[in-house]
Amino acid sequence: MPLSLNRRALLRAGAAAVAAPYFWVPARAGEGVWFTRTVGPFVEVETTAGRIRGGHDRGALAFKGIPYAGSVSGRNRFKAPPKVTPWAGVRDATRLGPPAMQGPGTTYGEHEAAYSEDCLVLNVWTPAVTDGAKRPVMVYCHGGGFTTGSGGQRIQDGARLAATYDVVVVATNHRLGLLGYLYLGDLGGADYATSGNQGILDIIAALGWVKDNIATFGGDPGNVMVFGESGGSAKTCAIMAAPAAQGLFHKAGMQSGPLLRAQPKDVATETTRRVLAAFDIAPKDHARLLEVPAEKFVALQLAAEKGQGPLTVATREWQANHPAPPPSVAALRAPKPGNWGPVVDGTVLPTHPFDPVAPALVAHVPLLIGAMRDEAAFFERDHPDFFHMDAAALTAHVQRAFGDDAGRILATYRQTRPDATPVEQGIAIETALSMGSGTATLADRKAAQPAPVYRYRNDFQSNIAIKGTDWTLRAGHAIDISITFLNTEMPDLQGDGPGLVDTAKAVSGYFTSFAHTGVPSAAGQPAWPKYDTRDRAVMLLNSQCRVAQDPDGAEREMWQALGA
Template identity: 50%
Template sequence: MTSLIRNADINRRRLLATGAAAGVLAMPMAACAADAPSEAVEVQIAEGRLRGARTGGVDAYKGVPYGASVSGMNRFKPARPVAPWTGVFDATRLGTPSLQDPTTVYGKNEPAPGEGCLVLNVWTPAGGGKGRPVMVYSHGGGYTTGSGGSTAQDGSMLAREHDVVVVATNHRLGVLGYLYLGELGGADYAGSGNQGLSDIVLALKWVQRNIEAFGGDPANVTIFGESGGGAKTSCLYAMPSVAPLFSKAIIQSGPVVRITTPDVAAQTTRMFLEQLEIAPADWRKVLDVPAPQILAAQKALNAKVKSDSGGWRGIQSLTPGTYGPILDGDLLPHHPFDPTAPASAADKPLMIGWLDNEAAFFAWTGKDVEAFRLDEAGLKARLSGRFGDKAPALIDAYRSDRPGATPSDIYLAAASYYAMGAGSVLAAERKAAQGRAPAYVYNIAYRSNRRMDGTDIELGAMHASDIPLVFNTVASPDTLAGSRADRFAAARNVSAMWANFARTGRPSAPGQPAWPPYDPKTRSTMVLDVACTVVPDRFGAERRAWAKVDPAA
């Protein structure tokens, strides 16, 4: 899956970076108790005392600093732990998101993005307790946008209903998180291409040090994330030095099989410096460039580097001019799932999956109305343009496996599997082959009734509509999960599966069938919906068809 799984969300990242999807994800997505009266609460952690807010039976601490300054001479270097403070730190408001356009973060009363972004949020059931499972979330938005403060990802409902502690981090993104200076800066900048990930590692160390104060169990930590957050989770799962900091992982629509190499990252660095009119020999000048100019240069380079993925290929492009994790002899010495699943996580259970209609999101945010109205000629033209003379056989396989499917149904299903499904299946296969800890594969089939703007087209089980289901933030009819009355039942199932996996390593939900681990013979897949079902080798015919189109599939 080398060329296939360039790993999962480049278009979403580009669209969000340009603000194209801002109106979509910025809509209200608050949990049901968000407007309840609050009272002040305090907790003592290793660095000092925090003041949070208790609302609806959940204590929330927001904007908690976990890292020291990463600006000026500290740019592109590993973050250090935040220094202890005196007095009481006010943790009742969200902290600063990583540097990006302000239209691509979606928190309520969230500060303007900037460099002082090493903060996290904690939600925990009120009233004491200890030994709770801990769920540490990495937000989506590729490697360039988003924050842990999004209202769609508010951890209150997960904490309240499932007795877990939820943590969400902000961390460096884009140039500040992934600009590789090892070639120019030498040993002092050897890890510079992965600082966005190293920030999350620092937050996981904070969790180990402090989570007991919130009732959490530092020996039972699950890392999870969606889209770009799934990509980050894929990488964290593969880091040998991070293995002691977590026990399980969930990768949502973000399988990363391979990552960028230092030589490609070095080309990106030179392209970025050229955008700033800085000669490679004078690279240190980038340490003094004001943050707004850094962002402007990043956006200008993004505009020059055109992706041809069309929502088909994963979260990270391996071409110069894009930002994301790189192979690093220290932090990330191997590709996450190539040629095998990571040995350092062999004993750690993994959940991985995608949604039935992922590609609808990218067509929606890309204003590609025609994707939903294709005729036979249009379908053949789109697939032939990408897969040449192998397209007819692929279309025949989908039509045989999906009687009655329209040309658009086939196009969107193929795009969804190729972008997200194939990498998820490959990762699960390689995880299962280790025989040490289970892999669980899911598809989310719940169909949102959100419509494409100005049309009657329902978007269905599209990319990112799992977020409100996982966090059970579906009370508002404006979430990506839509307004159907049965969304509450679907959210109860999905959130319970996630929380119980975090608790025991085995996903389950009341009244739903037992979820068997994935293996290469049965390929059991849990289809998550209002009523969940286990289906053996759900997309087997299509999987085999893709193997002929792209042997890596």
């Protein structure tokens, strides 16, 4: 089985290898028991668009499915979100709103509505309303790459964080996939100048809603942290580079999803041409895309994720002008048509998010950034053969993926990890490629600015077994979501192994204190030093955390030298 670094899922969205949905083990409540149900006594508050009614959720107040913008279907498809339409009376906000259009079975929210193109709603969890308090606001961008997910997934329910740490938590639904990132700027002209970044503009609109409304919910609009995991982290990267978002947030957090580069316009336009061809629409008739049922865009995406369908078939013109380079790290990182994600359009994103430097727009925004130690155990979970590799198989796979770069990569890992098995070395190589090297590079570039950077590696090991192997997920991708949100009682990727509760207390404490003050701290855990390119201090998160200086430094230097 080839390493995941050869799979389309690892290539989607350029440097952020985060497209594969992380929703593997759905949180299942016992019969008649709801983990995140909103119950009475009910509470009413006034927003700028109308009055809403919420309720109680595990020690906090919860308001769900609140519209923060208007309809983005019909003639508003592929455009910036319009203002929300005010309503009369009291709107029920005790149940989740609709997630964005996506494939089936990819969200796990309590009482979650059906997928809808009109999905621009958000959820708020707070200790109290209209009390005049100025609590930090933590705005979460959900994961699932740029393809799946919702702000209502159980394990990211914000009630526990709000009640335990006196913060206000907000989570948004926003456009995904081709409906969120299809670029029509070169074909559709001025009417579609902001297309290609619809999903990012949605999150920015939600931040505008926070600025206008969050004081009513006990939050401080002058102390807003934007953060996310996996695709949510990549979205955070794009938001940090978007001029329209500046002044709407004051801190940022990135978990396992460094987006250094976005889609170039020419690559994004080629993807659009393939979409048009798939629907038998001439480029000059692009307006007919407004008539295509939303479900057909999702079907195109699902085929592309399997390496099938019109998006994966190269046009002759593109193929002639962009011949496939030989295998290498650089070739693997190169953007390719048929994918979707934020676009460097010159308007919403004037530049790549973090290449070649961090955006000057966020020079004074503190950043908390990190990744899981064994990210790739998750990405390979459906390929048991990977976990039975011997040294010869690992060599063959790395050579196939990296060509002339393979020798240096293998030599480095055999020197730095002489006692590791071939599977462990393979996991480490793929983890560095998918998340680790980009995380280090982004932290380096952000550390060149005045605001502090705090970098971590999460080492907590899940005991969830990987079917057909003697492996568990270990410190794999996405096991930290429930840990960060203090929702470890919900069955999911984190498992139920020793040290789980203490790890959750440490991680949630660090994240929420960062939201409060810009400096992460946690009871009973070590002080967290700032990250710089001299010492490269990294907090190793676990039930008992510790600080390490440039862990895996030789590997980091090798990947950065290869351009990863």
